[in-house]
Amino acid sequence: MRGDSEKVLFDERAIHRRYDMAAQISNDYRDRELTVIAVLHGSLMFVADLLRRIPLPLKLDCLSVASYHGKVQFSGEVVFKQVALPDVGGRDILVVDDILDSGFTLAAVRKALETARPHSIRICVLLSKKKQRNREVAADYIGFEIEDEFVVGYGLDFRARYRNLPYIGVLRRELLEQPGK
Ligand code: IMP
Ligand code: MG
Numbered sequence: 001m002r003g004d005s006e007k008v009l010f011d012e013r014a015i016h017r018r019y020d021m022a023a024q025i026s027n028d029y030r031d032r033e034l035t036v037i038a039v040l041h042g043s044l045m046f047v048a049d050l051l052r053r054i055p056l057p058l059k060l061d062c063l064s065v066a067s068y069h070g071k072v073q074f075s076g077e078v079v080f081k082q083v084a085l086p087d088v089g090g091r092d093i094l095v096v097d098d099i100l101d102s103g104f105t106l107a108a109v110r111k112a113l114e115t116a117r118p119h120s121i122r123i124c125v126l127l128s129k130k131k132q133r134n135r136e137v138a139a140d141y142i143g144f145e146i147e148d149e150f151v152v153g154y155g156l157d158f159r160a161r162y163r164n165l166p167y168i169g170v171l172r173r174e175l176l177e178q179p180g181k
Contacts, residue, residue, distance in 0.1 A: 012167055039095065089117050097125050103133035104135050126144070129145075150176055
């Protein structure tokens with residue numbers, strides 16, 4: 001599995017150093033009760049490590065969305081997999097996702113949550129690709145900005161695999177191009 005990466009972008013130490021972000025979030029929300037909405041599955045590792053460094057009373061909810069359907073390119077369709085969205089009315093929401101790419105997913109998540117009239121919504125992503133987005137969406141907290149290449153590991157998948165790599169790396173191009181599911 002490790003041999004499938006062309007290069008490592010951020011190893012475990014680099015990722016863990018970036019958890020200084022938790023101090024900023026804790027400071028920004030010090031007088032409020034935060035509700036964290038984790039966008040699954042990609043944010044799983046990130047949200048677990050991040051929240052353990054935020055010493056504030058908070059609530060955690062999860063949203064499950066699928067957008068890639070096994071392809072490297074965005075399919076254009078964002079499917080919410082649960083029946084009901086978390087009740088976020090009047091709350092201060094922090095949406096946590098693994099990566100901001102085309103912007104379709106976080107724009108759709110934000111729009112869906114806004115219908116429940118939260119008090120505020122901010123977005124936190126581990127990674128943000130430097131590129132033109134299809135949807136206008138800005139993240140308030142960003143772990144790392146990366147070039148526009150397909151990455152895996154530390155929660156991020158390719159065809160549902162590689163999430164358990166402890167680092168973030170770029171997959172070898174020929175693996176991305178292989179047929180499979
Ligand atoms: P967006 O809707 O294009 O912004 O992409 C959102 C979702 O696509 C993310 O939450 C990821 O699950 C997935 N995604 C986007 N870029 C990558 C990548 O480079 N590697 C793995 N998953 C990605
Ligand atoms: Mg994904």
